[in-house]
Amino acid sequence: MTAFRADVTIGSIGRRGDGVAAVAGGTVHVPATAPGDRATVALTETGPGRFRGRLLDLLEAGPDRREPPCRHFGACGGCALQHLTPDAYGAWKMDMLRGLLARNGLDGAVVEPLHRSPPGSRRRATFAIRRRREDAIVGFNERHSHRVVDLAACPVVLPQIAALIGPLRGWAESALRAGDRADAHVAMTDSGLDLTIRTSARLGGAGRDALVALLAREDLARVARAHPKQEGAEVLAEARPMRAVHGDVPVALAPGAFAQATADGGAALTGFVLEAADGAARAADLFCGSGAFALPLAKRGCAVYAADIDKAAIANLGAAARQARPPPPPAGARHPMRHAPRYPQARHPQPWRSGAAGRPPGAAGRGAQPDAQAGPGGRAGRGGFHGLRPTAGRGERPGRRDRGVPGAGRRRGVL
Numbered sequence: 001m002t003a004f005r006a007d008v009t010i011g012s013i014g015r016r017g018d019g020v021a022a023v024a025g026g027t028v029h030v031p032a033t034a035p036g037d038r039a040t041v042a043l044t045e046t047g048p049g050r051f052r053g054r055l056l057d058l059l060e061a062g063p064d065r066r067e068p069p070c071r072h073f074g075a076c077g078g079c080a081l082q083h084l085t086p087d088a089y090g091a092w093k094m095d096m097l098r099g100l101l102a103r104n105g106l107d108g109a110v111v112e113p114l115h116r117s118p119p120g121s122r123r124r125a126t127f128a129i130r131r132r133r134e135d136a137i138v139g140f141n142e143r144h145s146h147r148v149v150d151l152a153a154c155p156v157v158l159p160q161i162a163a164l165i166g167p168l169r170g171w172a173e174s175a176l177r178a179g180d181r182a183d184a185h186v187a188m189t190d191s192g193l194d195l196t197i198r199t200s201a202r203l204g205g206a207g208r209d210a211l212v213a214l215l216a217r218e219d220l221a222r223v224a225r226a227h228p229k230q231e232g233a234e235v236l237a238e239a240r241p242m243r244a245v246h247g248d249v250p251v252a253l254a255p256g257a258f259a260q261a262t263a264d265g266g267a268a269l270t271g272f273v274l275e276a277a278d279g280a281a282r283a284a285d286l287f288c289g290s291g292a293f294a295l296p297l298a299k300r301g302c303a304v305y306a307a308d309i310d311k312a313a314i315a316n317l318g319a320a321a322r323q324a325r326p327p328p329p330p331a332g333a334r335h336p337m338r339h340a341p342r343y344p345q346a347r348h349p350q351p352w353r354s355g356a357a358g359r360p361p362g363a364a365g366r367g368a369q370p371d372a373q374a375g376p377g378g379r380a381g382r383g384g385f386h387g388l389r390p391t392a393g394r395g396e397r398p399g400r401r402d403r404g405v406p407g408a409g410r411r412r413g414v415l
Contacts, residue, residue: 008053010037010062013092017080021053028053031143032074034084036062064088069119069155077143079156090114117262122157123188124259127165129172129199131180136172138165138184160193161186164218171214175207183228185256188263191240192221196233196255199225212237224255232312246270247296251320254312258289270296277302288390291317295324298388306390314392321388 008021010033019033021041026049030041038060041053068074068082081089093114101109128148130137139151154162168184176182182199197203197211203225215223221240226233233255243250244259260266273293277283280302285294288306290313298304298321308314 005040005042005056007038007040007059010035010039013081013084015096023051026050030055031080032083033058034062034065034088036064038062071153072139072149072151075142076140076149076151077145078140078154080143086116090116115265115268117264120155120157120159121262121264123161123263124261125154125157125161125186127151127168127184127186129168129176129182129184131172131176131178133178136169136176138169138172158188160188164193164195167214167218171210175203175210176201187257187259189221189242189253189259190245190250191242191253192219194222194224194242194253194255195220196224196226198228198233200228208236215239222255226255244290244292246291246294247299249291249295249299249320249324251290251295252316253290254310254316257313258310260292266292269293273297274300288317289313291320291390294388294390295320298324304388306388308390308392311392314390317388318390321390 006023006028008023008028008030010019010021010030012020012035014020014029016029018029018031019035019037021028021030021033023043028041028043028051030039030053032055033039037058039055040057040059042056043051043053046052064085064087065083066085070076070079070082073079073082081092084092094111097111098107101107101111127138128141130148137148137150139149141148151165154165164184164186172180172182176199180199180201182197182201185196185198187194195211195215203211208225211223211225214220215237216239219239222235222238222242224233224235235255242253244253244257245251260269270292274296277297280297282303282305283294283297284305284307285291285297286307288294288308289310291306294304294306294317306314306317
């Protein structure tokens with residue numbers, strides 16, 4: 001590798017958030033720079049015509065630069081673009097999306113305005129913990145490094161999550177030995193904070209008891225312990241049942257369950273999905289997680305095929321869907337949908353599975369998917385929560401029509 005210095009002018013921001021400038025013989029990517037910046041950088045050649053730069057001196061700031069809101073920015077690798085103005089950041093995001101669409105033949109697609117979540121609203125984070133001889137550090141890795149930056153604060157995450165940095169440091173000093181490492185996954189749920197410690201270190205009874213004490217002291221909803229080479233997690237203590245609520249339906253959450261980075265962004269995405277699927281009889285949610293899209297769609301009477309590789313999430317979603325179904329009518333009572341037409345009169349059904357193609361309404365054969373528009377929650381339509389079909393994909397052989405579909409499997413009974 002060849003290293004030297006150069007004065008450069010940043011022309012754009014690359015896909016990973018680095019400033020991009022032209023140099024003799026190629027281009028250089030410089031972290032923590034903005035378009036219009038003039039800077040002295042140290043260059044290291046990483047390939048023919050490609051250089052990685054390190055900012056040495058900012059000679060002149062560009063119009064899109066601002067003071068980063070975080071004191072750790074630059075050293076911490078958790079964020080890359082805090083030094084950009086909000087307008088410049090939004091324009092970069094939009095340019096990224098338009099470029100992606102254009103590379104896939106969709107350069108004429110209409111791109112709606114960017115939805116912005118408020119600062120300090122990120123509801124999940126994974127902190128790296130390192131136990132040193134004298135103390136412990138909690139933070140994020142430096143960029144391109146295993147070195148951990150010890151954090152005092154983080155303005156990106158929710159204040160409740162940032163307030164847990166100090167208590168996690170205290171737990172590590174009491175429960176871990178010098179040289180031990182751990183990751184702390186913290187997530188804000190509808191039940192409160194969920195903490196999962198993932199480590200191969202032996203915690204022993206004292207380390208586990210310290211985690212339980214941390215739950216009581218910091219008002220956590222649950223604490224769990226996981227091993228980096230094993231699936232699942234051991235719940236050590238649970239103060240409240242862990243739930244996420246989607247479409248007014250509570251869903252149990254396994255430790256480390258996925259959620260959108262911000263509640264505001266998750267609500268916006270759900271709104272976009274409901275708007276796009278308005279009036280749809282069927283929908284497929286192929287990365288359904290805990291049902292953020294599937295359950296609101298089912299509540300509208302849509303028959304939903306929900307698939308995910310996370311078996312725990314699928315099991316919890318299926319249980320929530322069964323719980324949300326309306327109770328059956330009393331014995332001998334007339335079912336409100338019993339005499340409804342099997343299919344709506346206005347349109348012919350479009351079955352998903354073989355066995356019904358070309359059959360007239362009312363003559364669907366075995367394996368046919370009924371039309372969900374016959375009525376939300378009704379036996380005839382199988383819409384609503386009766387039509388929600390969660391499926392886990394790992395370890396199951398996909399059916400003929402499902403090969404190549406993530407999470408598709410043969411165990412697909414209507415729940």
